[in-house]
Amino acid sequence: MKKLLFPIVFALTAFLFVYSCSTDEDDAPPPAAIVKKYTLAVTAGEGGSVSSSGGTYSQGTQVSITATPSSGFAFSQWSNGSTTNPITVTLNSNTNLSASFTAIINSYTLTVTAGEGGTVSTEGGTYDEGTEVTITATPAEGYEFVGWEGSDSTEALLTLNLNSNQTISAIFKSLDLPQNLLNFYNENGGRDSFNSNQILALEALILGFNKIKIGDFEEAKLMVDNVFNKIPYSESLWMDNTHGFSHCKNCSLNIGAPIAYYGLRMLDDIIFLGNPEKNGIINMTVVIAPCAVVSRPTTPNLDEEIVNLYVNPKIIENDFQLLKNSTALFRNWVKAITGGLEINLSFVQIDNCTNVNFTYDGVNVFSYPDTHNMINSVSESISEETDFWWVIAPSGVPGDGSDFDIQGDFITGGMGLYGPGLPVFISDDAWFTRKPEHMGVGDYNEIEIMAYMPQWFQHEFMHHLFRKWNEFGLEESGHQWFDRSTWPSDFIGVYESDYYAESIRKRFLNSSPSLREGLKAPEKISLESNPSIILGNYRREPVENLWHEVNITINNNGQFYWNNSAGVSWTLEIVDGLLYSGDDCPYGIQELNVISAGGVVTEIYFNNEPYTKI
Ligand SMILES: [Zn+2]
Numbered sequence: 001m002k003k004l005l006f007p008i009v010f011a012l013t014a015f016l017f018v019y020s021c022s023t024d025e026d027d028a029p030p031p032a033a034i035v036k037k038y039t040l041a042v043t044a045g046e047g048g049s050v051s052s053s054g055g056t057y058s059q060g061t062q063v064s065i066t067a068t069p070s071s072g073f074a075f076s077q078w079s080n081g082s083t084t085n086p087i088t089v090t091l092n093s094n095t096n097l098s099a100s101f102t103a104i105i106n107s108y109t110l111t112v113t114a115g116e117g118g119t120v121s122t123e124g125g126t127y128d129e130g131t132e133v134t135i136t137a138t139p140a141e142g143y144e145f146v147g148w149e150g151s152d153s154t155e156a157l158l159t160l161n162l163n164s165n166q167t168i169s170a171i172f173k174s175l176d177l178p179q180n181l182l183n184f185y186n187e188n189g190g191r192d193s194f195n196s197n198q199i200l201a202l203e204a205l206i207l208g209f210n211k212i213k214i215g216d217f218e219e220a221k222l223m224v225d226n227v228f229n230k231i232p233y234s235e236s237l238w239m240d241n242t243h244g245f246s247h248c249k250n251c252s253l254n255i256g257a258p259i260a261y262y263g264l265r266m267l268d269d270i271i272f273l274g275n276p277e278k279n280g281i282i283n284m285t286v287v288i289a290p291c292a293v294v295s296r297p298t299t300p301n302l303d304e305e306i307v308n309l310y311v312n313p314k315i316i317e318n319d320f321q322l323l324k325n326s327t328a329l330f331r332n333w334v335k336a337i338t339g340g341l342e343i344n345l346s347f348v349q350i351d352n353c354t355n356v357n358f359t360y361d362g363v364n365v366f367s368y369p370d371t372h373n374m375i376n377s378v379s380e381s382i383s384e385e386t387d388f389w390w391v392i393a394p395s396g397v398p399g400d401g402s403d404f405d406i407q408g409d410f411i412t413g414g415m416g417l418y419g420p421g422l423p424v425f426i427s428d429d430a431w432f433t434r435k436p437e438h439m440g441v442g443d444y445n446e447i448e449i450m451a452y453m454p455q456w457f458q459h460e461f462m463h464h465l466f467r468k469w470n471e472f473g474l475e476e477s478g479h480q481w482f483d484r485s486t487w488p489s490d491f492i493g494v495y496e497s498d499y500y501a502e503s504i505r506k507r508f509l510n511s512s513p514s515l516r517e518g519l520k521a522p523e524k525i526s527l528e529s530n531p532s533i534i535l536g537n538y539r540r541e542p543v544e545n546l547w548h549e550v551n552i553t554i555n556n557n558g559q560f561y562w563n564n565s566a567g568v569s570w571t572l573e574i575v576d577g578l579l580y581s582g583d584d585c586p587y588g589i590q591e592l593n594v595i596s597a598g599g600v601v602t603e604i605y606f607n608n609e610p611y612t613k614i
Pocket of ligand 1: 459460463479
């Protein structure tokens with residue numbers, strides 16, 4: 001107060017003095033006291049604001065300023081080094097003041113889990129805000145990754161930017177793959193080692209057929225239709241997916257060529273035909289030789305060696321399961337194309353060993369068992385009932401055949417004939433246990449059997465159909481379908497199994513006799529009571545030489561004769577109602593099967609060939 005009083009008193013004194021001596025100009029008053037002004041400039045750095053930008057203040061004025069951080073920032077300090085906030089500044093000079101702020105680094109928790117059927121690459125943890133975290137979801141075999149709970153992404157590789165606590169879970173779905181397919185994938189590098197089209201085809205075949213087996217026709221149809229919608233019949237993609245992968249030298253797998261294609265087309269036929277119910281049977285008798293005296297080639301000169309071999313126990317074990325699996329789809333397909341004839345498999349292990357012999361034509365080695373002898377060892381009661389034969393003997397191929405430097409392959413099977421034109425599948429035991437060298441490497445897996453064997457059985461079976469219904473001219477020269485230019489003009493497609501599907505749908509479903517009639521063994525007739533019914537003219541179609549035109553006659557002594565147009569004759573004998581050639585026949589003594597319909601002879605089989613009565 002003392003300080004303030006002085007200027008006022010002084011001012012009053014001056015006023016009075018000025019008032020009384022106003023004319024005295026020389027008497028100037030003393031200068032007023034000078035009040036200094038200072039400028040304050042306040043700024044805010046990035047991440048916040050200040051309560052005042054400053055101004056001009058009298059010396060000594062105290063100004064209070066507050067620094068306010070933006071969201072995500074914290075006040076750090078003033079440019080004068082103070083960390084007080086709000087700060088009070090006393091103006092004694094021009095002052096610049098700046099508030100600085102620093103970004104707040106939050107840390108967040110990420111929790112990552114995997115649902116059933118897979119794993120994730122991280123369980124998560126605590127991360128600074130803004131950290132990028134990459135997570136990979138990996139399905140277990142038999143599952144597929146579907147998406148994330150906690151993210152909209154459907155990619156198995158997910159990158160997250162952490163800005164909050166997050167919980168995320170990988171979702172997997174079971175593919176409902178059967179155990180044998182899971183085992184197959186596990187043994188072959190996992191499902192991911194196959195491309196998507198290979199997986200599509202193989203799984204549609206295995207799962208589709210499983211659906212047919214449990215009667216789920218609709219689901220099977222969806223699966224098969226899906227495959228052929230994505231990869232239509234005959235597309236080159238079918239083969240592109242196969243090259244170097246399946247059914248080749250050095251291929252580790254044989255799941256058919258094109259992969260699963262034969263089986264899928266057969267499944268497609270089954271679905272097309274409505275998978276008819278059983279309404280009859282075809283008796284297929286499997287004749288298994290327990291052992292064989294095997295003549296087989298040796299390296300390097302294909303010199304013969306003779307070994308005694310037993311049939312592979314895998315053929316017989318578990319109630320012939322391997323043979324049942326190998327034919328499962330084929331049998332179902334035959335049932336479909338015959339309108340319901342079920343193949344009744346019965347297994348006969350004959351008592352005696354067979355012989356296996358080989359020939360070499362300069363390209364291929366052919367190795368076959370003594371098929372007729374094997375079938376002749378089967379009891380008469382079974383033989384009479386059999387419509388279709390299948391013989392299996394120890395293999396005449398050493399190993400898988402890969403040690404042999406031959407131009408071609410070991411041929412160990414095919415389609416034969418027995419008796420009255422009955423078809424015979426001929427095979428060696430190794431055919432069902434390991435890949436032959438031209439089809440891959442190593443033992444077969446159950447899935448390979450299911451994927452490849454329909455191809456083999458269908459191929460051999462079609463030889464029989466083309467031979468028996470030769471009026472269709474579908475195999476005028478062997479395997480003619482491998483030359484596309486030989487295909488009938490109404491056949492579409494490119495692959496062998498396209499040819500088969502076309503043959504079935506465009507020819508055999510309307511054939512006469514029907515497949516249903518023609519696949520049953522013809523009715524043999526006994527000549528015991530009336531042998532003269534065999535008299536008359538016969539012809540083997542097509543007639544290729546004069547031996548194919550025959551007249552059966554009888555002389556005054558009751559002796560029957562087989563006379564051909566080439567002028568060659570031999571005797572015929574009847575024993576217990578059965579017809580045999582005599583010992584003067586150039587082909588030796590053999591049974592001639594006499595086939596009848598309604599008590600009238602229609603055909604006589606000689607040398608496995610039908611001679612039709614005219
Ligand atoms: Zn063939």
